[in-house]
Each structure stands twice: as C-alpha cells, then as structure tokens.
Amino acid sequence: MHQTISERWNRISLRTKITGVTVLMLTLGLLVSGIGTAAMLRSYVEEQMASKLDTIATGDLTKYFEQDEGRSADLYGRDFADSEDVFVAVYRPSGEYVGNNWATTDRDTPRIPRTLTQAEVTELNPGEFTVIQLDDSSGAQTYRAVTALMPADNHGNYAPIIIAISSKDTERLLAVYLTIFFGFGLGVVLVGALLTRMLVTTTFTPLREVERTAAAIADGDFGQRLGGATPNTEVGRLNRSLNTMLNRIDRAFRDRARTIEQMRRFVGDASHELRTPLVSVRGYAELYRMGALQTPDEVAQAMDRIEKEAIRMGGLVEDLLALARLDEAKPLELAEVDLVPLARDAALDAMAANPGRVVTVIAPEEPGTADAAGERPADVEVELEPERPVTGAMSFAGATLARLRGRSPRGEGAGGGGGRRGSGQKAGAGASGASKRSGGSRNRGSSAETAATTVAPAPSAPEPKAPVTVPVRRAVVLAEENKIRQVITNLMANAIRFTTDGSPLEIRVSVDDPAERAMIEVVDHGEGIAPQIREKIFQRFWRADTSRTRETGGSGLGLAIVSSIVAAHNGTVDVVETPGGGATFRVSLPLAGSAAAPQPVTQG
Template structure:
C-alpha cells in the first residue's frame, strides 16, 4: 500500500499537488472555523434560553400548585412557549401543561430523581422518547399534596428555535465556505500557473539542451527571486557544461589529429626501413657503397624515429602531470651552458648571453619606456624595458658582429659580470630541456651565420625570472604565434623533415612551462626575427633577509652615477 501510494503521489504534477494541498488546507480550516463558530453560537443561544427560563420562574406565583401548572402557559394556543411540569421524587411526571396532542413532545424525566435534582446546578437538556425534540429545563423544589410531599418543578423551553438558528447558520456558512474554496482553488491554480511559467521555461530549455542545443540559456526572471537565482545558477551550470563539451570535443579532435600525425610521422621512417631491408633481402644492393649508403639511411631513419618516440614519451609524461622535483634554480648558468652547447653544435653561429645592468627590476620611476616597435608585455607581468648593457640597447648590440664560434656574455664595461642570476623554483633538467628546444628551433629556422642571443631577465614586480631566446630570421606571423605550440604543427608543411622537424619541440616547451606555473610567449624581435620568452615564478625570498645578489645592486644605486 505505501509503495502504490508513493507511485500515485509521485505521478501527480507539482502544480496539481500545490493546488490540491492548498484546497485541502483551506477546506480543513473552514471546517474547523465553522464547527467552532457553530459551537459558540449554539452555546450563546442556549445561554439566552436559560436566561429566559430563569426570568419566567420569577414571574410564577410564590406558592404554585398543581392547578397552576396546568393553567400556566396555554401550549395549545402557542402564546406562552414554556414547558411547566411537576415531577415526583422518583422522576415521574405528576402533571405538565402539554395537551394530549403534544404528548409525543413530552421529555423523559426518569433521571430527575430527588437525589439527582438536589445535585443539579443550573439548567439541563432533556429529550423526548423519540429524540426528536429537545427541552432546556431548570429545576426548582416544590411541595405538593398540601405540602406533605416533596416534588420538583420543571420550567423549560424547546430548543427547536436554537436548532433552526444553528441549521440556518450552517447552511449560510456552507454556502460561503464553498464559494471561498472554489475561489481559492481558482486563485491558487492561476497563481501557481503564473509562478511556474519560468520553471516550465527551465524545463523546455533543459530539454532543448539535452537534445544537443548547447547554446540554450535562461533569462527573463527577476534576479532577486528564487526563480531568478535558479536561472542564474542553471546558466552558470549550462555554460560550464557547454565549455566541458567543447573542451572534450577539442580534446578528442586533438587526440585524433595527434594519433594521425604520429602515425604519419612514424610511417615514413618505417617505410624507409622496410624498403631498404627488402632491397638488401632481394640482393639489390650489390656494391659495398650501396650497402653502406643503405645502412646510413637506415641509421638516420632509426635515429629520427627514436627522437620522435622520445618526444612522444615526453609529451605523455607531461600529460600525466606528475609532481615536479622543484628546487632553487639559477637561470644564468643554464643560459651559459645552453650557449656553449649550441656553439659546439654550430661553430659558425655567434651565440650571445645578454645580461642586464642589474638583475633587480628598477624602481617604477626609473623604468625606461619601451622602444618603438617593442613587443607588449605578457599579461600579469611588469611592462617590458630595454635590456641595457655597455651603454647600448639590444638592437644596437646586434650590429656588433664578433668573430664566429664565440660565446659572449654582454654586460656593462663598468660592472663585473654577475655570477648569480634570477633564482626560480623549478626542476633544472626540465628548464634546460626548454632552452635546448628553443635554441634548436631558432637554429633550424635561421641561416647558419645568423646570431642568437639568450637574454636573462628578472621581474621583481611580477615575481618571474625569464630567459629569452632571440633570433634574427624571418620571424613568425602574428596569426601563427598561438598555433606553433600545438603538437605536430609546422608553419611550413612543405618543409622537409630535415629542416622542419616533427612539430613536437615547442609543444614540449609549452607543456613543461605550464607545469611550472609559468608562461611562454613569442614576440617579434626588433629589426626582424622571433623572440621566445620563458617566464618561471621566482623563488620566494624570506621577508627579513636580503639575497646576496641584491647587495651589489643596492650599492650601485646608492653610489653616484658617472
């Protein structure tokens, strides 16, 4: 039974539930009010009847006799509606003023024994034998048979007027109550319907959203109402679901493209390996030179495939988001080591490590405005400033071309080259890999004799240490600067794999920097070329201690400038 009731109750709409419960409560309230009013009204009318009976007793003669009882009130004429009777000690009526035709209306007085009458205090209600007539009576002691016997005098009034008045009140109240219930039900239905209109819109919007239209949003409700707050919350939820679906779709598409690109990249070396293996098996390689050439090609393709697999493995590890082994890392030695490694691999290229005058950010009043054409600062960092050294800007330094196969550390002639650069919180091997990938990218897409600068910077205001890899090649168009960090993306699809790479190096750079809570950006180098700037959060310093690298800078700021 409870289970079936639950199914029945849950199958009713919310509007029907609210309307039904409201009507039920209204009916119950009116019924209680009607019953209470009827009880009070009946009691009030009975009290008035008792007062009339008491007033009638006072109008009786002082010494009433049986003959007076028969003549008191002509019930047949209906002029005096009082009932007067004498009852003996056993409760039997001695005489009353009812006629023979009115005998059926005579009340039953068997309970009015002398002992019971003595205990009575006030009026009582008696009924006739058929319970069709009620009398309200008051008892008074009298003496009968010339004063030799005790009896009880009954004076009463019929309650038919009281019952008719109460019945008339019930009829009137029922009519008004029915009108109130009907009006309340109609008003409740109208109010619930108008109130639930926004909820029906929510239902329709949710249905359209579930059908695949993720652009659906809710509106029109007052923001400070419950429905308005619900709409705002649902809009936020729908927006997040829409973004989640978009991100999921984008991730699926990227994964498909990634798998397709990886398969394409791996297919070429595998085809080459299989082709040369079949040539060798078929005996098409006759001379030692042909065999050596085939082995050389097999080795090159194997190396290329191994590099590609290592890059894919690195990207997979980055996607796993494993905790990094963070430690204080100095960016200046990393820049110097990367420059030395690049010089060893490209002896004809000039690699320069650019060091600013001071690794501390200057005060806001002393900041040099950016030069015309300089790239804007990334979001969340301080405004860029020209890196000055030896009294020349970076653009002027590029005009000096020292001998090839040299690694320079540019610094002011009046200041010693600092031994300590900006200290960041990072994993050193990952940062070295980032700089190596960026230098390799710059060397791949610039002429062999084009210089490369590694600029070490620090932004105390933004809380970042940065290394910029500056080249002077063709540069990267603005519309492609966000795409170059995608996996397997190459700016020129017509390039061969010997020059174009696999398109994973910059994706690895972006993944490593993002795991360090930093950011990488590419801007245009003044005069032409591309500048890749990697920013890593600085190591938090103790508030009561000063770094040893700040002492020379502070001393320099206090000393007068020549």
C-alpha cells in the same frame, strides 16, 4: 497495495500534487475552524439558556399566574398568565400533574413527566438547578428545563413545577451560521484551488522551459541555454546551475572532439614521420641486398644515409616518448631553480654549437642598485665567459665573442682590441655541452657567479671611470630543473633553425612581483610568425613548412614538448612579435612560494 498507491502518487504531476495538497490543507483548516466555532458557540448558547432558567427559577414565579384578590390564594385555584417564551407546568405535592400555561395555545409543548414529587425535585437539584432536556412533539430535544418548588398555599405546602424554554431559535441560528460558513468555505476552497493552480502553473513555466530545453539538448542541440527566470528564485538558481553544467558539458564535448581530431592527426603524422625513415632504410638495405651498390663509396654513402635516418627516427621516438610521459602527468621532482643560470647555460650551449651566433642574456636587476652615474639601468646584460680555459668550439666561440665585443679574447693581450662594449654583453659559447666534452664541470646553482655584470665606460668619455658591478636578481621558480632546461633548449633550437646564421638571439629573464611570476623569453630577429598560426605552432607535428622536407626543420614536436612541460609547471607559453621583426617566445612560471606554484608531492 502500498506499492500501488506509491506508484500512483509518483505518476501525478508536481503541479497537481501542490494544488491538491494546498486545497486539502485549506479545506481541513476551514472545517476545523468552522466546526470548532460552532461547538464553542453552542456551548455558549447552552450556558446562556441555563443562566436564564436559573434566573427564572430563583425569581418571582407568581407572575406566570393570574393575580385575583377576590379569589382563593391557593395556587391550584389560579389561572395561568399568558407567556410566549417560558413554559410552566404545575404538579400537586403528591406528584399529580395539574396543568401548564401553554395548554390553551397552539404552541408545540414539551413532553413532560406525568408525575413529579417534591422528593424528585429535591433529588434533581442537590445544590443548584440542574438543566434537563425535554423532547418536543417530533422527538427532538429542543427544550431546556429545570424543576423547582414554589408555595402552593398559605399552609406551607410547596408545589413541584417545571420551567422550560425553547432552543429552536438558537438551533436555527446555528444552522444558518453553519450554512453560511460552509457556503463561504466552499467558495474559498474553490477560489484557493484556482489561484493555487494559476500560481503553480505560472511558477512552473520556467520548469517547462527547462523540460523543452532538455528535450532539445537530448535531440543533439547542445547550444540551447536556459534563461528568463529571476536569479534569486529557486528556478533561477536551477537555471544558472543547469547553464553552468551545460557549458561544461558543451566544452567537454568540444574538447573531446578536438582531442579526437588531434589524436587522429597525431597518429597520422607520427605514422608519416616514422614511415619515411623506415622506407629510406629499407630502400638502401634492398639496394645493398640486390648488389646495386658496387663501389665502396656507394656502400659508405648508403650506410651513412641509413645511420642518419636511424638517428632521426630515434630522436623522433624519444620525443614521442617524452610527450607520452608528460601526458601521464607523473609527479615532478620539484626544487628551487634560478632561471638566470639556466639562461646562461643555454646561451653558452647555443654558441658552442653555432660559433657564428651571438646570444645575449638579459637578467633582472637586483632592487636598490644603481650605476656609476647614480641611475638605475633598465636591464642588465650578463657577460658569458667560460670559467676555465677550454679548447675546440668553446675557445673559438669565446674568441669570436670577444672580437664581436671589440676586445681581446682571454689569453690575448688587453691592448689587442680595446673597443667599447656594445649596448649589451653578448653571450658566450655553450659551456654546459663543451664542459662535458672537455671533462670540466661548473656550479650552475651559484647565483653570484652568473649574476655579476661589469659595466665599462663608453670610449667617447673623456675620462674613463672605474667599472661598476651590478648584481643580478635571482628569478627563482619551483620546478624540475631538467625540464626547464629542455624548454629553453627547444626554444633556442627553434630560433636557430628558423633564422639565418648571423642573426643574433637574446634570452631575457624578468620578474613580475605583483603577479608573482618569473618570465624567460627567447627573442630572435628572423622572419617572425604570422598571427594566424601562432596558436597552432604548439600543436604536435604542426609545422609551418607543409612540404615536410627534412632540410627545413624537425618533426614538429619541440614546441609541443615545451607547451606540455610549461603546463605541468602551472605556467603559460606564448609567442609575440619582436619589435623590428622576428618572434619572441615568452614562458611565464609562478615564483617559488606563490599560490600558483606547483606543490611538491610528499612521500607517505
């Protein structure tokens, strides 16, 4: 039974519940106030009637009898005086009923006892007059009466009397009051119910809009939004919360659809990229098995092609594995990393692998420094030189760099080419890779070694001044050093791949103190990147060269790896146009100690 009542209650609409509860509370309030007022009014009337009877009983009772000087002074020999409001009945001392003053009228007289003795009167009024209720002819207790004693003659005898007044007028007044009260109360309840229904209906109109919007969203229209409600109301706050939730759900669906589409493309592109070298390897293997390769040169060429395709396929698998590990969001091994030494090493590596390239590293200036003329340079270009004599590609890169600067390379005389330095110190050859090949090592964390820059006077100056050493500011971020090196390496490889051999490159490091960010930029002066494809180049397997020829580039994963690594470090990467032509890849990372810096994972 209880469950049935609860189920029925839950089936009732909220508007009906609120209207019903409001009407019920209003009705109960009116009933309590009306009945309470009537009870208090009745009590007040009863007290007034008792006070009136007490006044009559203690006053002059002879005024209710005729005064005739010529007749006997005996009470029983007098006639009653006419009185419309007060009923008086007289008894003999023995208790025998004598008569009343309403006997000769047509009024409804109260029902009085047949006998009333003095002892009964004394017993009924021990200290004060006691009000008793008397019935009328219809049996209703409409009379209030008291018993008293009054002198009956001159001999000291007292006659018991009953004094009564009617309460019909009072009862009639209370009945009229209750009738009027309940009439108005019913009207108030009806008006209250109507107004409550209208108010609830108006208030819940936005909720019906919420219902319709939810139904539309359930049908697949995810662009629906709620509006129209006042923001500071409950419905307004509900609409705002629902709109926020719908925006997030809509964004989640779009992200999910985009992710699914990217995954499909990723799987297709990965299959295509892996299938091509496998087909080549399989083709050459079948040629060898079938005996189509007759000469040793043909066999060597086939083996060379198989080896190159295997190497290319291995690099592709390594890139895919790197992306998969980045997607796992494993905790990074964070430490303070200075970007200036990393930029220097990347420039050295690039020039070691590409001796014809000129790479410039522009580092931030230490605050408070000035040049020989007392002016602060706009930027500082770091001189990139190997720390010890090297051979092979390194020595060739150093010599080429020195000739481009117009001076003798290390190991040659100073007077061999004493030209002026250009506007910036050009980058040296790839020290990190060359040092490994030559067995050397270098302290990459030393900021003092990589930050010193020698600024020489221009050759046109009449009197050369002494060189000025400008200290380079450290750009320290909280990151995993190997990952940041990989970012710079991939950006440099991308710049080298899509520019001509003689095109210079620049690596610019800067610090934005107000934003608490450090930036490293790889600047090239090639053909640049069209604005409509700048957001796509960081997608996996996306390449501007849709022909996918192996001679024009890699598999399209390098920039995707850059984007994933930078995002894991709470950074951003974008590409803008280089002034004068070319592309500038800008990586922004939070400085160490800033609120946006990634937090190291503590070992529990």
